[in-house]
Amino acid sequence: MNEADVLNEEALPTPALLLDEPRMMRNIERLAGRAERLGVTLRPHLKTAKSVEAARRLTGGTPGPITVSTLAEAEVFHEAGHSDILYAVGIAPQKLGRVQALRDRGCDLVVILDSEAQAEAVARAAVPALIEIDSDGHRGGLHPEDPALIRIGRILHDSGCLHGVMTHAGESYTVCGAASHADFAELERKAVVAAAESLRDAGLPCPVVSVGSTPTAHAARDLTGVTELRAGVYMFFDLVMAGIEVCTVDDIALSVLTTVIGHQPAKGWTMIDAGWMALSRDRGTAAQDVDQGYGLVCDENGRVLPDLIVSSANQEHGIVSIRPGADGPMPDLPVGTRLRILPNHACATAAQHDRYNVLPQDGNTMQTWHRFGGW
Amino acid sequence: MNEADVLNEEALPTPALLLDEPRMMRNIERLAGRAERLGVTLRPHLKTAKSVEAARRLTGGTPGPITVSTLAEAEVFHEAGHSDILYAVGIAPQKLGRVQALRDRGCDLVVILDSEAQAEAVARAAVPALIEIDSDGHRGGLHPEDPALIRIGRILHDSGCLHGVMTHAGESYTVCGAASHADFAELERKAVVAAAESLRDAGLPCPVVSVGSTPTAHAARDLTGVTELRAGVYMFFDLVMAGIEVCTVDDIALSVLTTVIGHQPAKGWTMIDAGWMALSRDRGTAAQDVDQGYGLVCDENGRVLPDLIVSSANQEHGIVSIRPGADGPMPDLPVGTRLRILPNHACATAAQHDRYNVLPQDGNTMQTWHRFGGW
Numbered sequence: 001m002n003e004a005d006v007l008n009e010e011a012l013p014t015p016a017l018l019l020d021e022p023r024m025m026r027n028i029e030r031l032a033g034r035a036e037r038l039g040v041t042l043r044p045h046l047k048t049a050k051s052v053e054a055a056r057r058l059t060g061g062t063p064g065p066i067t068v069s070t071l072a073e074a075e076v077f078h079e080a081g082h083s084d085i086l087y088a089v090g091i092a093p094q095k096l097g098r099v100q101a102l103r104d105r106g107c108d109l110v111v112i113l114d115s116e117a118q119a120e121a122v123a124r125a126a127v128p129a130l131i132e133i134d135s136d137g138h139r140g141g142l143h144p145e146d147p148a149l150i151r152i153g154r155i156l157h158d159s160g161c162l163h164g165v166m167t168h169a170g171e172s173y174t175v176c177g178a179a180s181h182a183d184f185a186e187l188e189r190k191a192v193v194a195a196a197e198s199l200r201d202a203g204l205p206c207p208v209v210s211v212g213s214t215p216t217a218h219a220a221r222d223l224t225g226v227t228e229l230r231a232g233v234y235m236f237f238d239l240v241m242a243g244i245e246v247c248t249v250d251d252i253a254l255s256v257l258t259t260v261i262g263h264q265p266a267k268g269w270t271m272i273d274a275g276w277m278a279l280s281r282d283r284g285t286a287a288q289d290v291d292q293g294y295g296l297v298c299d300e301n302g303r304v305l306p307d308l309i310v311s312s313a314n315q316e317h318g319i320v321s322i323r324p325g326a327d328g329p330m331p332d333l334p335v336g337t338r339l340r341i342l343p344n345h346a347c348a349t350a351a352q353h354d355r356y357n358v359l360p361q362d363g364n365t366m367q368t369w370h371r372f373g374g375w
Numbered sequence: 376m377n378e379a380d381v382l383n384e385e386a387l388p389t390p391a392l393l394l395d396e397p398r399m400m401r402n403i404e405r406l407a408g409r410a411e412r413l414g415v416t417l418r419p420h421l422k423t424a425k426s427v428e429a430a431r432r433l434t435g436g437t438p439g440p441i442t443v444s445t446l447a448e449a450e451v452f453h454e455a456g457h458s459d460i461l462y463a464v465g466i467a468p469q470k471l472g473r474v475q476a477l478r479d480r481g482c483d484l485v486v487i488l489d490s491e492a493q494a495e496a497v498a499r500a501a502v503p504a505l506i507e508i509d510s511d512g513h514r515g516g517l518h519p520e521d522p523a524l525i526r527i528g529r530i531l532h533d534s535g536c537l538h539g540v541m542t543h544a545g546e547s548y549t550v551c552g553a554a555s556h557a558d559f560a561e562l563e564r565k566a567v568v569a570a571a572e573s574l575r576d577a578g579l580p581c582p583v584v585s586v587g588s589t590p591t592a593h594a595a596r597d598l599t600g601v602t603e604l605r606a607g608v609y610m611f612f613d614l615v616m617a618g619i620e621v622c623t624v625d626d627i628a629l630s631v632l633t634t635v636i637g638h639q640p641a642k643g644w645t646m647i648d649a650g651w652m653a654l655s656r657d658r659g660t661a662a663q664d665v666d667q668g669y670g671l672v673c674d675e676n677g678r679v680l681p682d683l684i685v686s687s688a689n690q691e692h693g694i695v696s697i698r699p700g701a702d703g704p705m706p707d708l709p710v711g712t713r714l715r716i717l718p719n720h721a722c723a724t725a726a727q728h729d730r731y732n733v734l735p736q737d738g739n740t741m742q743t744w745h746r747f748g749g750w
Contacts, residue, residue, distance in 0.1 A: 013469075016750070047691070090636035091636065092711055093711045094634060094711060095634075115638070139689065259467040261467050262488075262493075271514065271515055277444075278750075280656055282651075315444055315723075317464065317515070319514065334492065335490055335492045336468045336469060352726070354749055373652075373729065374729055375388055
């Protein structure tokens with residue numbers, strides 16, 4: 001049975017989010033193998049999946065260490081059996097009550113911070129924290145040489161809350177190819193190892209040294225001094241990751257099933273029922289060498305239709321057309337034809353849906369995995 | 376009691392979607408008054424709100440005629456008492472079963488189409504339809520002079536399914552000011568009135584002549600020949616609508632409450648816990664004269680902080696900074712400070728949330744209105 005038969009048999013209403021489980025498992029195993037060879041603990045980031053069933057597959061069948069981006073994720077995954085959780089967004093003091101409530105229920109929840117004000121609030125609440133280090137100028141974090149590092153370390157240590165250091169090379173998304181990503185991986189490693197050494201030189205313990213982004217995790221050559229690796233989007237991959245050569249288009253496990261609802265033949269437009277509500281407004285490939293519009297178009301079986309992209313999106317309408325500059329003829333796609341759209345950014349596209357329609361490993365019946373949102 | 380007191384009292388976790396009910400009611404009354412003066416039925420588009428409580432306020436306290444963008448909306452609003460519903464996205468034949476099921480339950484659900492293939496499927500299913508007319512080259516629809524119009528009209532009429540014509544001037548969003556929007560309103564009116572007259576000249580009835588977009592609905596000078604007016608985002612308004620002068624920033628009823636979680640003082644960055652997951656990836660103001668980034672920053676009471684915008688967004692992080700070219704100093708916003716972000720596009724931002732936290736009319740306790748998604 002091919003995939004189109006499975007989809008038809010289920011009469012799935014469109015638009016719908018499809019997850020190709022064999023591709024996902026291949027992606028999961030690829031990074032798990034790397035982490036093992038590099039000698040670090042893999043702590044997958046669940047902000048992409050937000051699904052208990054997906055989490056179980058990410059952590060090898062039993063609840064393992066995870067990273068989250070919201071306290072809602074921490075609560076849901078703790079309820080599902082995960083007890084070793086890093087909340088990797090700078091802590092707001094107002095959120096410490098919820099953090100403490102989770103810790104009181106047996107969840108080893110750790111927070112991150114990069115200021116003395118946060119450290120004082122965290123110390124008062126007796127919550128363990130990693131100090132965020134800036135390795136590439138991307139967003140938050142202290143430079144490893146910032147004298148505030150030791151002051152923060154001391155505030156945390158004095159209340160038994162100093163857990164370690166972490167960084168995230170968000171800028172690695174802006175460069176292409178394994179060699180460039182390996183350079184960013186080395187920036188990550190050097191920054192956190194330097195910070196950990198500064199803390200230790202000041203007599204402050206630093207057991208956890210955490211790095212990660214999907215590009216650097218797949219390219220790092222050496223992680224000496226690092227204890228754990230974080231990554232999120234790697235389980236699904238997307239066009240942004242393919243555009244910087246972390247994966248190929250064939251590795252992308254997520255797509256949006258859609259139906260053709262109209263045409264403007266004079267303009268070369270085919271209208272589909274997947275607009276930005278189903279695809280997201282993410283235009284992450286706009287800054288890359290190949291702009292994929294709002295997504296790359298495949299047939300119902302997932303075969304890429306060359307140079308066909310979603311060139312424009314309104315709330316519930318997508319406009320499919322041939323990529324600017326390409327000269328292929330527009331394929332014949334009558335009203336009612338089903339297509340699949342590969343997403344620019346899996347985190348953003350998945351977030352527009354409340355379930356994964358999981359294409360089976362072996363032609364079995366499609367499964368539905370619930371996906372949650374909120375904070 | 377000021378709004379900050381209400382928010383503190385409720386200890387609302389951030390990020391959270393806030394709805395200012397008095398502003399919303401003012402926006403609703405403004406367009407209701409215009410429709411009455413223009414002599415047309417107002418058929419609000421619920422794709423923006425997706426909330427039964429908001430719908431009730433849009434239709435004057437009792438369930439009135441509405442427009443929807445998904446069959447899920449039609450099902451929820453019919454369940455809530457609305458029985459006169461236009462599904463204003465081109466119909467896919469596969470969806471007619473769900474349409475018929477709703478009609479069998481007493482919902483007067485009408486669909487739209489612009490091709491003979493769709494008309495034949497709709498005629499077989501005995502579902503009433505409006506023919507979509509293209510008034511401005513924006514997306515779908517037939518030109519009023521297209522000979523297919525009469526052929527489609529005849530297919531529909533022969534099975535008792537010809538309900539009328541409709542158009543949407545989506546291109547009106549790209550021009551600024553009431554005079555320009557009035558020109559688009561006249562394009563809408565002329566296109567559908569011409570189509571209706573062609574149908575009538577061919578002996579085909581055309582009872583419904585429907586137009587609408589938020590800009591044209593607020594600017595139309597004359598709607599002779601038109602029977603109904605559709606608009607959606609007007610109930611909340613947003614920065615895109617303010618940027619083309621359909622409203623002022625003071626009319627925007629929707630905002631995202633957020634908390635400061637960090638700083639990079641050397642870069643002039645303040646980090647907040649509202650990223651694109653809370654704000655959406657919509658960058659609708661990027662093409663306008665004033666680019667508002669991912670949103671305009673207000674204090675907790677909703678007062679605009681001049682030239683402060685969300686300049687960058689990751690999944691759960693926003694970076695707030697002074698607008699490029701402006702020279703105001705960065706205000707002092709310690710970790711834990713609460714801010715409000717006005718959205719670029721209310722439809723997209725609201726879609727990232729499952730509830731409205733409704734700021735009361737008179738200092739009463741905040742209400743929570745459920746918001747739904749899906750298809």
